[in-house]
Amino acid sequence: MPAEVMTLPVGVSGSTSAPGRRGHMVSQSLSRVDDSQLIREAQRGDRVAFEELVRQYDRAVLRLALHLTGSEADAQDIYQDAFLKAYRNIGSFRFECSFYTWIYRIVTNLCLDHLRKRQVRKEDAPVTVDHNGEEFDLLSQFADERPGADPERDLMRRELGGRISRAMTKLTPRERMVFELKHFQGLKLRTIGEMLSTTEETAKNTLFRATQKMRGALGDMR
Amino acid sequence: MNCDWVKENVALYVYEELADDQRHELERHIERCESCAVELGAFRAFHRALNTVRQEEPTPNLLTASRMRLSEALEEAQQHKGWRRFTFDFAGWLYQAKLAPAMVVALIMIGFVGGGIAGWQVTRNSVGQPGPKATPSANEASIAGISGITQEPGTNNVRIKYNTLQPEVASGSLDDPKIQQLLLYAARNNTNSGVRMDSVDILTQKPEDANVRQALMVSLRYDNNPGVRLKALDSLRDYVKSDTNVRNAVLDALLNDSNSGVRSMALSLLQPVKGDASVRQVLEHLSQTDKNKFIRSESRRVLDSLGEID
Numbered sequence: 001m002p003a004e005v006m007t008l009p010v011g012v013s014g015s016t017s018a019p020g021r022r023g024h025m026v027s028q029s030l031s032r033v034d035d036s037q038l039i040r041e042a043q044r045g046d047r048v049a050f051e052e053l054v055r056q057y058d059r060a061v062l063r064l065a066l067h068l069t070g071s072e073a074d075a076q077d078i079y080q081d082a083f084l085k086a087y088r089n090i091g092s093f094r095f096e097c098s099f100y101t102w103i104y105r106i107v108t109n110l111c112l113d114h115l116r117k118r119q120v121r122k123e124d125a126p127v128t129v130d131h132n133g134e135e136f137d138l139l140s141q142f143a144d145e146r147p148g149a150d151p152e153r154d155l156m157r158r159e160l161g162g163r164i165s166r167a168m169t170k171l172t173p174r175e176r177m178v179f180e181l182k183h184f185q186g187l188k189l190r191t192i193g194e195m196l197s198t199t200e201e202t203a204k205n206t207l208f209r210a211t212q213k214m215r216g217a218l219g220d221m222r
Numbered sequence: 223m224n225c226d227w228v229k230e231n232v233a234l235y236v237y238e239e240l241a242d243d244q245r246h247e248l249e250r251h252i253e254r255c256e257s258c259a260v261e262l263g264a265f266r267a268f269h270r271a272l273n274t275v276r277q278e279e280p281t282p283n284l285l286t287a288s289r290m291r292l293s294e295a296l297e298e299a300q301q302h303k304g305w306r307r308f309t310f311d312f313a314g315w316l317y318q319a320k321l322a323p324a325m326v327v328a329l330i331m332i333g334f335v336g337g338g339i340a341g342w343q344v345t346r347n348s349v350g351q352p353g354p355k356a357t358p359s360a361n362e363a364s365i366a367g368i369s370g371i372t373q374e375p376g377t378n379n380v381r382i383k384y385n386t387l388q389p390e391v392a393s394g395s396l397d398d399p400k401i402q403q404l405l406l407y408a409a410r411n412n413t414n415s416g417v418r419m420d421s422v423d424i425l426t427q428k429p430e431d432a433n434v435r436q437a438l439m440v441s442l443r444y445d446n447n448p449g450v451r452l453k454a455l456d457s458l459r460d461y462v463k464s465d466t467n468v469r470n471a472v473l474d475a476l477l478n479d480s481n482s483g484v485r486s487m488a489l490s491l492l493q494p495v496k497g498d499a500s501v502r503q504v505l506e507h508l509s510q511t512d513k514n515k516f517i518r519s520e521s522r523r524v525l526d527s528l529g530e531i532d
Contacts, residue, residue: 088300
C-alpha cells in the first residue's frame with residue numbers, strides 16, 4: 001500500500017499546482033486517518049460510523065452502478081447489496097488495501113455479475129429505464145439548457161451519446177468495466193487491476209480491446 | 223519502437239498510462255512517422271468525442287432514496303463477528319455452485335469415483351489382503367474428514383488423505399515452511415495468549431519474510447494482549463522506513479492502541495520517518511488533541527525537532 005493511499009471519491013484526478021498538490025496530499029492523509037478511525041468504529045459495530053464512511057463513497061458508487069447497469073433500480077440494488085456486504089464483512093477488513101479499493105472491489109464484482117447475467121438473458125438494450133419504467137438514453141438524455149445553447153449542436157451531442165451507448169453494449173462485461181473505470185471514472189490502470197484482482201498488464205490489454213471495439217463501432221469521429 | 227507498437231499503445235499514451243521513457247520514444251516516433259501521427263489524431267478525436275457527452279450524475283432524489291433504504295436495511299443487518307468470519311460460507315458456496323453447473327457435475331463424479339474406490343478398498347481388505355500401509359491408528363471417531371482420494375496409476379494402491387483430531391507434534395527448523403505455517407497460524411488464531419506470545423516471539427526472528435511481517439502487523443493491530451502487541455511492534459522496527467504497510471500499521475497503533483506503552487513505542491519507531499507527510503499529519507493531530515499528556519508533548523517535540531520542511 002502506498003504511503004499516500006487515495007481515499008477520496010473518484011473524479012479527483014487532474015493536474016494541480018505544487019501547493020495544490022501538497023494540500024491534496026494533506027487532505028489524503030487526513031482522509032486516511034479519518035477513514036481508519038471510522039473503519040475501526042464500524043468494526044466494533046458502530047452503525048453511525050459505517051454510515052459516515054458510506055457517505056464518503058456512495059455517490060461515486062451509485063454513479064458507477066448507474067452507468068454500468070443503465071437502470072436506476074438496478075443501480076440502487078447494487079448500491080444496497082455492496083454496502084450491506086461491506087457492513088457484514090467489515091470485520092475481515094485488515095487494512096491491507098485502502099477502503100476505497102476494497103469497496104470498489106465489491107461494487108465492480110456485483111456490477112460484473114449483473115452485466116454477465118444480462119448478457120446471458122440477451123437483454124442488453126442500449127436504453128436505460130428509470131423508476132417509472134420509462135426508457136431513456138443514458139448518455140443523451142440531457143438537453144443543454146444553458147443560456148445561448150445551440151439546439152442543433154445539442155441534438156448532435158445527444159445523437160452521439162446514443163451511438164456511444166450502443167457501442168458500449170458491444171463490449172464484454174469486463175471490457176466495459178475497464179473502459180468505464182478508465183475513461184469515465186478516470187482511475188489509473190494499476191488501481192483498476194487491483195480492483196478487478198488482476199494485473200495492470202491485463203487491464204491494459206483489456207482497455208486496448210475495448211477502445212478498438214468502440215472505435216470500430218463508432219467509425220470515423222473526426 | 224515500430225509502428226505496430228505505437229498503434230497498440232496510442233490509447234495508453236492518450237490516457238497518460240505510458241512510462242516516461244516510452245512516452246518520449248512514442249513522441250519522437252510520431253514526429254517522423256505520418257501514419258502513426260494520423261492514428262494518434264484519430265484516437266484523440268475519439269477521446270474528445272466521448273468527452274463531449276455529459277456524464278449522468280445520480281440525481282439527489284436517487285441518492286437520498288438509496289441512503290434511506292440502506293439505513294433501514296442496516297438496522298436489521300448483523301455483522302459477521304468472531305469465529306463466523308472464518309467459517310465456511312455454505313450458502314455462498316451453494317450460490318457459486320448454482321452458477322457453475324459443470325463444477326457441480328464434477329464434484330458429483332468425484333464423489334461417485336471416490337466412494338467406489340473406498341468401497342473397493344474396504345472389500346479388498348475384508349478378504350484377507352494386508353491393510354493400508356503408513357496409516358496411523360486412526361479409528362472412525364478420530365477422523366475429522368476425508369480431503370482427497372487418489373489411485374496410483376497402474377497399481378492397486380490407493381492414497382486417502384484425511385484429517386484427524388489427534389494431537390500432533392511438529393518439529394523442525396524455523397526455515398521449514400511447515401513450521402512457519404504453524405507459527406503463523408498460532409500467531410493469528412490461537413485463543414491462548416501465552417501461545418500467541420511464544421509464536422510472535424519466534425516469528426520476530428524472521429521479519430524479513432513478507433508473510434511473517436504481515437502476521438506481525440495483524441498481531442499488532444488485533445491481538446488483545448498488549449504484551450503480544452508490544453513484541454510485534456518492536457520486531458517491525460527496522461521496516462518502518464522501507465515498508466509503507468508497516469508504517470501505516472505503526473501509525474494505526476499510535477492513533478488507536480488502547481495501551482500507552484504500545485503508543486509510546488510506536489511514536490519512537492516513527493522517528494526515522496517523521497518527515498513523511500502522513501506521519502507529520504498524525505503528529506500534528508496528536509499534539510493538539512490527544513488525551514495523553516505524554517503523547518501530546520512527545521508529538522510536539524518530534525515535530526519541533528523537524529524544523530521547517532518545504
